[in-house]
């Protein structure tokens with residue numbers, strides 16, 4: 001056994017000692033570009049987001065000579081630079097302020113002179129982002145991934161032409177190319193994003209003042225998370241949503257409770273409503289609204305408007321047409337089960353292909369894709385990708401909604417447990433929420449779990465594992481859970497699914 005490990009280490013060391021890999025420390029210098037241009041890599045990844053950088057590290061770990069090309073001058077993609085991480089930093093800071101303002105006194109913690117220091121809040125967020133992007137550079141260095149800073153364009157199925165950030169152009173050659181170019185904000189007709197008064201999520205992450213009135217277009221993940229940040233800091237938030245419901249993909253029952261909870265937090269919703277005009281000529285913004293089904297127009301005024309009506313794959317202008325890579329009508333790159341496009345040796349992953357636009361899904365794609373390239377088996381189970389809205393409480397889900405199970409004609413049981421009956425949630429005075437479990441009637445196999453609770457985004461992983469292993473609700477209910485924890489609400493909901501919960 002020890003000899004086998006030693007042999008593997010020696011083989012790995014030999015790969016790492018290759019001159020190309022040795023030169024490939026984190027480098028934005030010409031030497032690295034020249035190295036990348038001169039010799040063919042096994043894998044060239046275009047895009048350094050969660051899909052691209054994870055694919056690059058995994059490929060290098062599998063012994064493949066790897067180059068990653070990123071245009072923004074920092075690794076981590078949308079998620080780390082202008083998405084998941086900065087939004088969660090602001091969600092946490094604004095939650096602390098809001099708790100201090102509205103809840104601390106109930107817990108006997110009193111003080112005067114509470115105020116928001118917005119520049120300090122933004123600085124904390126920026127520090128978290130900077131530390132993490134540097135961390136990925138460190139991981140590239142450790143794994144000998146060559147990092148090329150520039151805009152990559154497919155020139156042939158084995159060549160990427162790169163306009164370098166520092167000026168000039170180089171051609172990077174690869175036996176395999178992975179397109180991991182991610183996505184960009186979806187613009188709406190008649191609305192120009194200036195990132196000052198009319199902002200995308202990127203602008204909403206760095207406003208210099210707290211807007212008095214914020215109008216959010218789209219009641220999806222971004223609208224509700226960024227709406228929560230500014231709502232907690234004092235903005236009046238109105239959400240205009242085209243569909244009849246907020247977060248249309250969510251389980252109906254959970255969604256209704258979620259909306260009621262947000263309304264208690266003073267969110268206003270205008271559902272079944274579309275924005276048909278946007279006037280920024282005055283001090284603020286005037287939006288012209290119309291019922292989705294047509295009808296009389298109204299005007300809604302705002303200091304800042306956040307456009308969060310979805311994201312669109314970033315796949316034009318990157319040379320797909322040059323080599324004939326097929327996309328669908330939405331611009332998503334079409335791939336087979338091995339993440340290969342219709343062009344041999346050219347792969348695509350993450351937000352640029354169909355599927356949920358989530359960082360963890362992009363990462364799973366990246367790992368599976370390079371495993372296939374390395375001649376191994378890769379696998380992503382899209383039925384067990386969890387989704388989390390990081391509001392307070394958080395709303396997390398995995399698997400099928402009750403509506404989906406019904407539509408499939410599957411006979412099912414439902415178990416529900418309210419947080420009001422959970423001792424930990426009561427002890428910490430944070431008992432708004434519910435756990436809902438949907439299981440197949442005949443076998444009791446769990447099909448979906450939906451949680452609205454503090455830290456639902458952590459608790460959901462027990463359910464993800466249960467789905468992954470094909471567990472029944474009885475399996476989870478008979479598993480000992482520590483007391484007192486909010487996770488006990490999941491155990492009780494499972495108990496309720498096949499039998500009866502104890503505490504309700």
Ligand SMILES: Cc1cc2nc3c(=O)[nH]c(=O)nc-3n(C[C@H](O)[C@H](O)[C@H](O)COP(=O)(O)OP(=O)(O)OC[C@H]3O[C@@H](n4cnc5c(N)ncnc54)[C@H](O)[C@@H]3O)c2cc1C
Pocket residue numbers: 046047048049050051052069070071072076077078079080082083084085087150151152153180181182183201202222314318349350351352356357358359360361362390
């Ligand atoms: C505000 C916000 C909050 C979010 N929060 C979450 C969250 O909490 N959890 C979650 O799972 N997801 C979240 N997401 C979604 C998540 O960011 C994306 O699903 C994820 O980043 C997709 O990863 P990716 O690698 O496919 O693409 P991206 O992260 O978009 O990375 C693609 C990278 O490729 C680069 N690139 C593009 N074209 C080229 C080119 N031609 N040459 C070189 N480089 C190029 C881009 O600069 C970019 O850095 C959030 C998104 C936003 C906007």
Ligand SMILES: NC(=O)c1ccc[n+]([C@@H]2O[C@H](COP(=O)([O-])OP(=O)(O)OC[C@H]3O[C@@H](n4cnc5c(N)ncnc54)[C@H](O)[C@@H]3O)[C@@H](O)[C@H]2O)c1
Pocket residue numbers: 188217218219220221222223225240241242243246247248273274275307308309310311356357358387388389390
């Ligand atoms: N916590 C997370 O995991 C997280 C956080 C932020 C973003 N994201 C990802 O980023 C992506 C983009 O987020 P998003 O919130 O922009 O998109 P989304 O798809 O989550 O929500 C967009 C919403 O806008 C509505 N809409 C579309 N056109 C409209 C219009 N013209 N007028 C009014 N409403 C309209 C849609 O019905 C939908 O409810 C999501 O797919 C999500 O996966 C994830």
